[in-house]
Amino acid sequence: MKCKNLFIAALAMVSLHVIAQDNESMRGLTDQKANLETQALFKNLKAISRHQILFGHQSATEYGHGWYGDKNRSDVKSVTGSHPAVIGVDFSSLWGKSTESISKSKAFLKKSIRDTYRRGGVTTVAWHFNNPVTPETGFYWKDSVSAPAVPDIIPGGSHHEQYKKILKTLAEVAKSAKGKDGQAVPMIFRPYHEFDGDWFWWGKPYCKKEEFISLWRFTVTYLRDSLDVHNFIYAFSPDVRFTTEEEYLDRYPGDAYVDLVGMDDYADFGREGKYDLDAAVKRLRIVSDYAKKTGKLAAFTETGLETIPNPVWWTDVLLKTLKSANLELCYVLVWRNDSKSATHFYAPYPGQQSVPDFIKFYKDPFILFEKDLKHIYKN
Numbered sequence: 001m002k003c004k005n006l007f008i009a010a011l012a013m014v015s016l017h018v019i020a021q022d023n024e025s026m027r028g029l030t031d032q033k034a035n036l037e038t039q040a041l042f043k044n045l046k047a048i049s050r051h052q053i054l055f056g057h058q059s060a061t062e063y064g065h066g067w068y069g070d071k072n073r074s075d076v077k078s079v080t081g082s083h084p085a086v087i088g089v090d091f092s093s094l095w096g097k098s099t100e101s102i103s104k105s106k107a108f109l110k111k112s113i114r115d116t117y118r119r120g121g122v123t124t125v126a127w128h129f130n131n132p133v134t135p136e137t138g139f140y141w142k143d144s145v146s147a148p149a150v151p152d153i154i155p156g157g158s159h160h161e162q163y164k165k166i167l168k169t170l171a172e173v174a175k176s177a178k179g180k181d182g183q184a185v186p187m188i189f190r191p192y193h194e195f196d197g198d199w200f201w202w203g204k205p206y207c208k209k210e211e212f213i214s215l216w217r218f219t220v221t222y223l224r225d226s227l228d229v230h231n232f233i234y235a236f237s238p239d240v241r242f243t244t245e246e247e248y249l250d251r252y253p254g255d256a257y258v259d260l261v262g263m264d265d266y267a268d269f270g271r272e273g274k275y276d277l278d279a280a281v282k283r284l285r286i287v288s289d290y291a292k293k294t295g296k297l298a299a300f301t302e303t304g305l306e307t308i309p310n311p312v313w314w315t316d317v318l319l320k321t322l323k324s325a326n327l328e329l330c331y332v333l334v335w336r337n338d339s340k341s342a343t344h345f346y347a348p349y350p351g352q353q354s355v356p357d358f359i360k361f362y363k364d365p366f367i368l369f370e371k372d373l374k375h376i377y378k379n
Contacts, residue, residue, distance in 0.1 A: 030220065030259055033230045037179075037377040038186035041122065042233055042259065044376050045297050045330040053322055054368045055361075056086025056124065056333030057347045058302075062112065063339040065349040072115075075337050075349040080362045082371035084347075086122045086331045089113065092139065094169050096130035106173050113177040117185040117377070121370040124188040124235070124301075124333065131201045132159050132166065141201050150207035154214045164222065171227035183231075186377065190235035190301060191219060194264050195251060197239045209251050216253040237262040237301040243279075245286050255294055260330075261287050262301035269317060270305040277317065281324050288327045297330050304334035304346035308354040314361035323366060 029042050048054065057076055060083060062068075064075035077083045089112055093105035113123050128139040133147035140146075153163035177185045195212060198205045202212065216236075223229040236258045242248040252258070268280035284300060291298035300322070305313050322332060338344035348358045361367060 030234060030256055031224050031230055031232070033224075035183050035186070035230050036379075037183050038231045038233065040377050040379050041186045042297065043379065045122075046295075048368070049291075049298065049328040049330040052366055052368050053329050054085035054122065054331035054373075056088060056122075056331050057084040058088035058126070058333060058336040059090070060084050060087050060336075060347070061115070062089070064337045065345050065352075066339065068339040075345075076347050076369075078350050079348050079355055079358060080369065082362075082369040083119065083121060085368050085370045085373055086124055086333055087112070087116045088124050088126060088333055088336070090126045090128055091170055091173070092126075092128035092130070094173065095132070095166050096135040096138075102169070106169075109173050110177040113185050113187060114179060117177075117179050119370060120373045120376065122188070122331070122373075122376065123185065124190060124331075126193060127170075127189075127191045129166075129191070129202075132162055137201070139201065140199055141203060141206065146201050146206075148206040149201055150211045150215050154211060155218055167219065167222055168227060171223055171229045174223075174229050174231060175227075184229075186231045186233065188235050188260060188299075189232040190237055190260075190262075192216065193237045193301065194239040196241040204251070212251050213253045217257050220253075220257045233259045233297070235260040235262055235299070235301060237264055237299075239263070240265045240267050240279075240283060242283065242286070245290060248283075248286050248290070255296070258296065260297040260299055261291050262299040263287050264302035265300070266303060266305075266335075269303055269321075270310060270313065275317070277321055280321055281327075284321070284327055284329065285325050288325075288329060292328060298328060299330050300332040302333055302335060306335075306346060307343050308346070308348060308352065311353045312357045313354055314357045315364075316357075319361055319364060319367070 029039065060074040060076055067073065074083050089109060094102055116123050130139050131137050131146055131149050133149040133152050134145065137146040151157055152159040154160065175184050179185055192202045194200060195202055196204050220234055223232065234257065236252065238248065240263065263283055265280055265283065268276040288298045310317065322329065335346040337347055337349065348355045362369060
């Protein structure tokens with residue numbers, strides 16, 4: 001009887017430990033009405049990040065080095081036999097285009113998101129948002145031409161109602177991209193990235209901190225509470241202009257409006273031949289540690305080395321960095337492979353010089369690709 005009681009006590013302790021882990025995993029999800037698949041994805045990404053990391057590639061299945069629109073193709077799959085675990089898409093084409101163009105973009109995005117979901121992969125969404133006040137200037141800041149639009153689109157601004165219409169278009173795509181089960185496909189939504197830089201119109205020089213925070217909070221609450229989008233994991237990702245947690249959180253909108261914290265870093269990983277991996281690790285540790293203490297997800301939201309001139313970049317640079325300092329990151333994403341440019345690519349394609357090293361990277365148990373994911377949308 002005593003042994004049985006001890007067993008029951010031990011079982012209770014294990015149960016409490018599991019419940020505590022579950023509570024920690026769900027603590028950071030801002031949408032209390034998130035669908036079950038989105039809840040499961042958040043929870044599973046949190047668990048995976050403790051021991052492994054998903055590999056991602058922007059626009060991987062849309063186009064690649066020398067090709068465009070081929071069915072079930074990616075350069076990563078051509079090299080390894082598997083698509084990346086995380087596929088990046090972009091909502092950039094949902095505003096500032098003709099009605100016909102936007103309609104085609106909606107259909108394309110829905111199909112791409114559905115296809116990734118059905119294969120068992122994960123979608124992350126960037127938003128290179130054309131300036132809503134001076135759309136002719138695109139999403140980059142152009143001196144003397146671009147409007148500092150953030151104060152114009154937040155509540156009380158001259159273009160606020162227009163901004164709400166733009167968000168309705170995004171919501172339509174998000175809610176209508178459904179799997180065979182009829183549920184809206186979960187996706188990681190990453191708006192206003194690299195906001196600490198000066199290259200986008202939402203960048204730090206062109207709006208006050210309070211204005212940026214107001215924009216972020218309104219975007220999340222309007223999508224979530226007014227437009228009933230319940231399949232987003234909201235990701236916050238500055239560039240590298242921070243060295244402390246205080247600097248990282250300078251424009252942070254608050255834990256109630258963010259599910260995933262990340263950063264974009266090309267500068268430390270070989271751009272212009274310059275490496276500063278110690279600085280990169282320090283920044284990634286700040287991101288990872290913040291996620292650990294708040295129950296958020298953490299990710300390396302963008303990185304890469306254009307043209308991959310270093311033949312051992314994958315294992316000698318990226319993998320070593322990801323494995324250091326007890327980092328807990330759920331995914332790392334490298335940028336796109338342009339279909340026309342001979343030099344604009346960030347993942348290897350057949351025959352590219354880093355292929356042998358990338359295969360070593362692919363085979364490392366620490367790195368997960370799409371074929372490695374099992375039931376990531378289920379508890």
